[in-house]
Amino acid sequence: MLITVLMPVYNAEDYLAQSIESILTQSCSNFEFLIIDDGSTDNSLGIINEYAQRDSRIVVLENKVNIGLAKSLNKGVGIAKGSYIARQDADDLSAPHRLDAQLSYALSHPEVDLIGSNSFVIDINGEIVCQVDSYSKITDRWQGLLMRKAIFPHGSAFIKKSKLVEVGLYDERFFYSQDGELWLRLISHGAIVHTISLPLYYYREMPKQTLKKYDAQAAFHQVKRMIYVDKVSTTDIDNKLSIIASSLAAKSKSNPASNFMAIYWKSLANTAYFNSMKGRSRPFKYLIRSIRANRNEISNFYYLKAFIVYLLPRSLTAFSRKS
Secondary structure, X not given: OOEEEEEEEOOOOOOHXXXXXXXXXXXXXXXXXXXXXXXXXXXXXXXXXXXXXXXXOEEEEEEOOOOOHHHHHHHHHHHOOOOXXXXXXXXXXXXOOHXXXXXXXXXXXXXXXXXXXXXXXXXXXXXXXXXEOOHHHOOOHHHHHHOOXXXXXXXXXXXXXXXXXXXXXXXXXXXXXXXXXXXXXHXXXXXXXXXXXXXXXXXXXXXXXXXXXXXXXXXXXXXXXXXXXXXXXXXXXXXXXXXXXXXXXXXXXXXXXXXXXXXXXHHHHHHHHHHOOOOOHHHHHHHHHHHHHOOOOHHHHHHHHHHHHHHHHHHHXXXXXXX
């Protein structure tokens, strides 16, 4: 078997069925679909089992307790039958021709070890926020990763299993940025990376991610630099990771910000603004949602003013052409 689609799941019942469907309806139908429920406390496992009863390509693993993404991925790679591992996140979607496109490229370029793709960003309602075409234009992936840039969505990755095993799989000490650390390690071991210019993946930006991911990713990014730039000792790395883990555990127990949806919509406004070359009204739409979610946040109105100034000249130009 050539492909194992690997998808860990943790409390993803709201979007899980859509994600599973996006894999089962691929134009390429010959694959193993390995789904790992990582101790979910919602109905995720029930949804997975329903699909498994209807489609023999699905293999279900159940973690009795939550062990985290990196450990779940390593567990899956260990039993995967495919020569290639295609990642999929439980709240994201794959384009219908994704696996066909990545497998075709892999077979025609056997020297390539890791394949990603450009993507769409979607919101909690499944609406497209923007199309991100910049991934395939990155020329120095090593430097980009060290500068805290994603080279493509983790869920779009299509990796040679043999190369994954060769470099030691995912570093289970990383709770965030597992992909960035692994890509750096692969590149340092001579792996060849390619990004397909087609948008083959739909990455869903979630409110909880918006609130907590930036601080966490910044902390783990610092660790990546300690490993690959500063060449810090393993003992010091372990100590740093232990401190980060304790800090994140404390933050996870705190109550989310009361205006977390306002923060979420503003984040999408920024994402749409910096990535959309057309559909310029999208940032404005998300900013309006942010204001509605928290009318007392004065900074939202400064954002709104900036967007109006940005959009107005284009509106006047369009009007003058019509007249």
